[in-house]
């Protein structure tokens with residue numbers, strides 16, 4: 001690997017990257033605003049300054065060139081010698097930091113970004129506490145630029161990341177710069193708000209509190225938030241995300257760097273589409289039904305009841321008419337545990353993959369791009385784990401039916417017992433034909449987030465948890481197995497699916513995805529080593 | 542300089558100087574015919590040999606610039622920089638308004654040398670008259686077969702278009718010009734890639750100033766040795782100078798780059814001295830961006846090198862603004878800071894914020910609310926901007942730093958005297974109303 005010397009330290013770097021990236025990769029905190037590895041380099045903020053050794057134009061002797069260079073625009077070359085710690089560099093960026101605050105309103109106490117703002121962080125670390133400007137500040141407007149987003153231009157540092165994002169990634173170009181010089185402002189064109197399916201990323205990209213998410217506005221101080229790494233269940237892309245919560249309440253989702261999958265981005269559907277988890281219509285307790293009377297069993301009895309119901313059913317009818325409908329919203333671990341249980345009680349059980357909503361075609365950004373030009377794709381398949389279920393069912397080798405065939409079989413009276421898992425964001429997922437035929441089942445267990453005609457008819461109803469409350473792994477459209485952690489506790493009274501399925505499958509103690517994957521790995525080696533996506537450099541903001 | 546024989550301005554007093562026939566009867570288009578019989582490389586060599594340094598401000602040798610074009614290129618564009626946006630500068634205007642065919646001929650030869658088949662004249666929008674004159678001349682040249690296909694039977698073809706700017710100083714900077722020509726905001730590009738490698742529409746591009754190109758026909762016609770016999774080493778060839786302010790004859794003049802600033806003001810062929818009762822206080826000799834000279838520094842030679850000895854950035858556009866003793870230096874400064882603050886494109890932090898900050902300070906000083914420490918502060922701000930220290934994408938901020946810094950440094954005593962005369966409470970009172 002090629003090597004570069006940064007601040008007297010020899011560092012290996014991946015060929016083809018700028019010096020700034022090499023420094024960030026090596027863990028150095030180099031302040032920068034306009035640079036972002038997912039966008040073109042404009043080298044305009046002039047904060048990432050460095051000095052560089054160059055051959056003297058006359059003597060040819062290697063020495064420090066008498067000027068500063070933007071490290072984001074300078075390609076790292078083997079044998080190069082640069083420094084960020086000289087007095088010239090330190091003063092240069094101290095001055096630059098002074099400029100960013102010249103006209104800034106210093107309204108951190110009411111700014112959502114406070115606590116995760118690189119203007120705050122850099123000012124503490126690289127700036128000076130006082131401004132030398134005694135003249136009045138320029139006052140810039142606050143603007144409503146789209147259905148989800150606000151722009152407080154008085155906080156803007158004009159890094160143009162947001163403009164480049166809409167030009168280069170979303171390909172929608174809603175954002176532009178208006179006016180010139182210090183009066184420059186980010187703006188939208190009249191009548192053309194910032195409104196595209198991945199616009200929320202501009203808020204993440206904004207290094208300061210200029211671009212704000214209306215959804216999160218004034219909801220939380222970020223230092224109260226705890227983050228859990230997760231995978232967005234909105235489609236089969238498997239975007240790595242972070243679930244930010246405080247006191248078991250989720251406040252926002254943010255994308256995590258995931259090279260080759262979602263890179264730095266996520267879509268708005270995923271970002272804002274998780275609110276169903278907060279609904280108070282959620283099922284939170286198990287429920288038993290005999291005829292028209294229902295009762296709520298104790299959680300510790302649930303396992304035994306289910307065992308008993310299914311064994312009794314098999315004794316009476318055999319397991320030939322038994323079906324388990326696994327939901328593509330389930331994690332691999334949950335699906336595997338449930339299938340293991342079903343196979344144990346009824347070796348002839350048929351496995352079915354629940355319905356998968358498909359919306360249009362895969363949506364590439366920028367629109368119409370192909371191959372390397374494509375920066376982001378929203379998948380048409382609106383479920384995170386079809387591939388995972390397929391792997392598990394394949395390995396189990398059991399009979400399978402498609403969901404449509406299953407619905408038909410229920411109608412034809414060929415299915416005697418079924419465990420049907422939902423867990424979809426919409427309550428409307430149950431097809432009419434199934435609603436009508438469900439009475440023909442001798443035994444029905446329905447596991448879901450919300451009440452449906454199935455839960456109403458089920459002998460046993462079990463609550464399902466939202467992905468923010470569960471842990472496990474999903475297999476994305478390309479076969480990549482990615483783990484996710486739970487960010488919050490399930491609603492009061494509710495147990496996690498993984499926990500009760502774990503007990504049901506005959507294991508004792510606390511469910512952890514790792515423990516289950518170890519068990520799964522005995523027959524499916526892919527699950528032996530499921531790891532987090534590569535982390536982004538810590539100092540990349 | 543009585544014995545100086547005008548070259549660039551030799552036709553301007555001819556009756557109907559803008560007409561093709563008049564231009565041809567004065568020997569016009571002979572150089573283009575001659576050049577198109579040579580090879581492009583031969584033409585480039587002659588221009589290199591003549592050491593024709595760019596007249597747009599940076600003084601880069603035109604032939605060398607042409608030589609940077611990649612050998613294997615397929616498309617080349619030539620941009621004629623007619624933005625002439627530097628304050629007090631109007632020599633390109635005279636050339637285009639009075640002798641448009643000289644520029645067309647220079648453009649044909651430069652396009653041939655660089656193998657460009659499209660040339661764009663990027664002209665500032667305020668040039669109404671030059672636009673019409675140039676467009677008429679281009680139409681005439683097309684009609685005569687001097688533009689279009691198979692020029693002079695050589696097989697070479699060239700189309701020339703005029704593109705009118707929208708009023709931004711920074712669009713005179715070559716990559717700002719290219720962006721603007723592509724229909725975008727005139728924000729200068731980062732380099733590399735340099736325009737010669739990737740310029741207009743991502744194709745190899747040469748940008749040359751109007752006056753630079755007007756020199757080309759004469760070099761081809763009369764040879765590099767003749768060209769180098771004018772002026773002095775490093776600053777060869779004829780040059781246009783402008784003088785504005787209280788001189789007896791303000792205007793655009795031609796001469797060799799051996800004249801001093803004093804000659805430009807006083808010489809018979811130039812400004813012919815100060816108007817009665819006026820005395821020189823300061824001169825901004827190279828447009829405003831190069832910096833200021835005091836009345837004691839008028840022996841500066843108007844060439845590419847001497848300005849540095851006086852703390853200036855360079856020769857610039859060789860257009861001098863003469864400021865007389867009655868002028869308030871604070872207003873001169875505020876006028877200059879206002880210009881750069883208004884014209885910074887706003888990409889680079891130091892230029893965007895620095896120019897506006899300096900304008901706030903200078904305006905406050907001019908309003909009689911200055912502080913002595915403001916003088917150090919403003920100098921400090923000028924040192925923290927520009928391409929030379931590596932803090933900007935284009936040279937606009939160097940051009941802002943030099944005049945502001947040199948004015949404050951060279952006239953510091955005057956500023957201090959004004960500040961000392963301010964009523965003692967004014968500073969405090971006005972500053973406190975800001976907060």
Ligand SMILES: Cc1cc2nc3c(=O)[nH]c(=O)nc-3n(C[C@H](O)[C@H](O)[C@H](O)COP(=O)(O)O)c2cc1C
Pocket residue numbers: 594595596597598599600601603622623624625626627710711712713714715716748749750751753754935936937940
């Ligand atoms: C802010 C700025 C403004 C400029 N304006 C002009 C201009 O109006 N006309 C011009 O010819 N060159 C201008 N230049 C210089 C051009 O960038 C470029 O160097 C020149 O057009 C090259 O032509 P030349 O080599 O023939 O001089 C400007 C440069 C800067 C930094």
Ligand code: SF4
Pocket residue numbers: 155156157158159160161162163186202205206207208210211
């Ligand atoms: S709004 Fe944010 S991302 Fe956009 S230019 Fe301003 S600081 Fe940068």
Ligand code: SF4
Pocket residue numbers: 711728729884885886887888889890892893933934935936937938
């Ligand atoms: S130096 Fe000033 S004018 Fe030039 S690119 Fe930077 S901000 Fe724009």
Ligand code: FES
Pocket residue numbers: 031032033034035042043044045046047048070071072073
């Ligand atoms: S100039 Fe390098 S990060 Fe902005």
